[in-house]
Amino acid sequence: MLIHFFLIIFGLGLLIGGGDLLVRGASALARNVGVSSLVVGLTVVAFGTSAPELAVNVLAALRGNSDISFGNIIGSNIANIGLVLGCTSLIRPLAVEGKAINRELPMMLLASVAALVMGADAYLRSTASGYDRADGIVLLLFFGVFIYYTVYEVILQQRKDPLVQQEAHDQTTLDARSVVFNLLMIVAGFFLLIAGGKVAVDNAVLFAEGLGVSKSFIGLTIIAVGTSLPELVTSIMAALRNETDLAIGNVLGSNIFNLLFVTGVSSTVRTIEVPVGGHLDLLIMIFLSFLLVPLSLTCGNRIVRLEGTLLLLIYFGYIAYRALV
Numbered sequence: 001m002l003i004h005f006f007l008i009i010f011g012l013g014l015l016i017g018g019g020d021l022l023v024r025g026a027s028a029l030a031r032n033v034g035v036s037s038l039v040v041g042l043t044v045v046a047f048g049t050s051a052p053e054l055a056v057n058v059l060a061a062l063r064g065n066s067d068i069s070f071g072n073i074i075g076s077n078i079a080n081i082g083l084v085l086g087c088t089s090l091i092r093p094l095a096v097e098g099k100a101i102n103r104e105l106p107m108m109l110l111a112s113v114a115a116l117v118m119g120a121d122a123y124l125r126s127t128a129s130g131y132d133r134a135d136g137i138v139l140l141l142f143f144g145v146f147i148y149y150t151v152y153e154v155i156l157q158q159r160k161d162p163l164v165q166q167e168a169h170d171q172t173t174l175d176a177r178s179v180v181f182n183l184l185m186i187v188a189g190f191f192l193l194i195a196g197g198k199v200a201v202d203n204a205v206l207f208a209e210g211l212g213v214s215k216s217f218i219g220l221t222i223i224a225v226g227t228s229l230p231e232l233v234t235s236i237m238a239a240l241r242n243e244t245d246l247a248i249g250n251v252l253g254s255n256i257f258n259l260l261f262v263t264g265v266s267s268t269v270r271t272i273e274v275p276v277g278g279h280l281d282l283l284i285m286i287f288l289s290f291l292l293v294p295l296s297l298t299c300g301n302r303i304v305r306l307e308g309t310l311l312l313l314i315y316f317g318y319i320a321y322r323a324l325v
Contacts, residue, residue, distance in 0.1 A: 001210045007203040012226035014196025015052035018189045019230060022051055025185025050257040051189075052227040055197035057266040060219075066130070067275045068204055069266050071219020072227060073258050074281045077112075078220075079228045080251045081288040082315025088235040089308030094244040096296035096303065104252040105292065107146055111259040112289045114142065116282045119274045129274035136267030143260035200226070216275040217322060228254075248303075255289075277322065284318050 053076055060068040088094060115131075118138075122129040131139075200223060208218045231254050238247040266272055274282075288311070295307045 001207065004203040004207040004210065008200050008207060008222055009226070011196045011198070011200030011203065012052070012223070012229070014192045015055055015200065015227060016196075016229055018055070018192025018194075018196055019051035020189070021185050021192065022189030025182045025189060029179060029182040029186065050254055050262055051193055052196070052230070053258055053262045054265060055193040056200055056223060056227060057262055057272075058269055059194070059197040060201045061266045061270040061272065063201060064270070065201060065205055065215060066270065066272045067215035068201060068219040068223060069272045070275055070278055071216040071221075071281070072223045073263055073266075073272075074115075074278070074285050075220035075224025076228050076258050077255045077285050078281070078288060078315065078318070079224050080231055080255055081285075081292065082311045082318075083225065084228060084232045084235050084251055085248070085292075085303065086308045086310075086312035086315060087232065088239045088244075088247050089303045089311070090305050091236060091239040092242065092244060093299070093305065094239070094248055094303040094308075096248055096301050103150070104249060104256065105296070108252050108255050108259075109289055109293075111139075111142065111256050112286050114139070115259050115263065116286055119278065119282055122274075122279075129279070131263060131267035131272040131274075133268050133271070136264045139260045139264035139267070143257075143264060146256060146260065213323075214275060214277070216278060216281075220281060220322065221319060277325070281322075288314065 053072060056072050057069040060066065060072070085094065117124070118131055118135045119129055121127045204218045204223055205215060207222075208215045231250055234250050235247040238244065238250065263272070291311075291314075292303075295303050295311075299307070
């Protein structure tokens with residue numbers, strides 16, 4: 001059991017490292033061929049932060065472990081709000097402002113509601129609940145609209161999101177790298193993602209069987225938190241640099257990518273069934289998502305430390321509840 005646990009951690013480490021290599025290589029390569037840093041930041045970088053979730057989910061879907069896929073997606077979104085924003089706001093109150101927040105928060109709420117409705121087949125159509133290929137295509141269409149609207153608006157109005165500015169600053173040292181080296185980074189990133197996803201998924205299944213708990217719970221906790229580590233590190237670093245708009249934008253963008261892109265791609269590969277307790281997971285995700293609205297509008301449009309503590313209590317309280325039932 002202990003070996004499986006450490007192999008899960010090792011697999012998650014490969015996933016995070018692979019996602020980082022993929023982002024760095026793709027960002028530098030895009031700039032080498034003349035793509036603006038603005039577009040790179042809004043597309044390649046945002047995709048890269050969700051690459052670990054995507055790798056785990058596609059491999060889990062291919063292996064028929066849809067419980068892990070579901071738990072990873074919904075668990076990552078719950079962790080992003082409850083754990084990441086909760087921890088980050090304890091470091092520094094998070095100012096919720098800027099057009100990026102006004103655009104991304106409503107989109108995240110819309111994506112969350114869409115995920116809830118699509119996953120409620122048992123109540124709406126008296127069939128097994130899950131995300132099939134048709135749901136996946138609809139989610140991917142929503143994602144395409146979101147990407148087009150985001151890139152078009154920012155380019156048209158010449159307003160750069162904090163995420164773009166941060167990534168442009170972080171990636172300046174990569175501009176001089178050769179195209180060949182950037183391609184090698186991309187290939188290495190994909191290899192690590194595939195290897196890490198395989199190691200994490202296979203050992204998560206064995207770990208769950210050994211403990212006698214559901215695969216969805218392992219996906220909701222260990223896998224979800226592990227794949228959310230890039231968001232956690234990015235948000236904490238942004239808070240330490242007093243770039244709180246970036247911290248919130250990072251979480252909202254990641255949640256949108258998880259629900260629309262990761263779920264869309266995974267469910268087109270194979271139907272993602274909603275496991276036992278999954279509807280409650282969806283409701284908690286919806287609750288935390290909509291809770292951000294009043295939290296963002298109070299205390300001078302800031303998420304303060306007391307509110308961050310509340311988010312952490314809700315997150316750990318729910319995880320404890322799911323562990324006991």
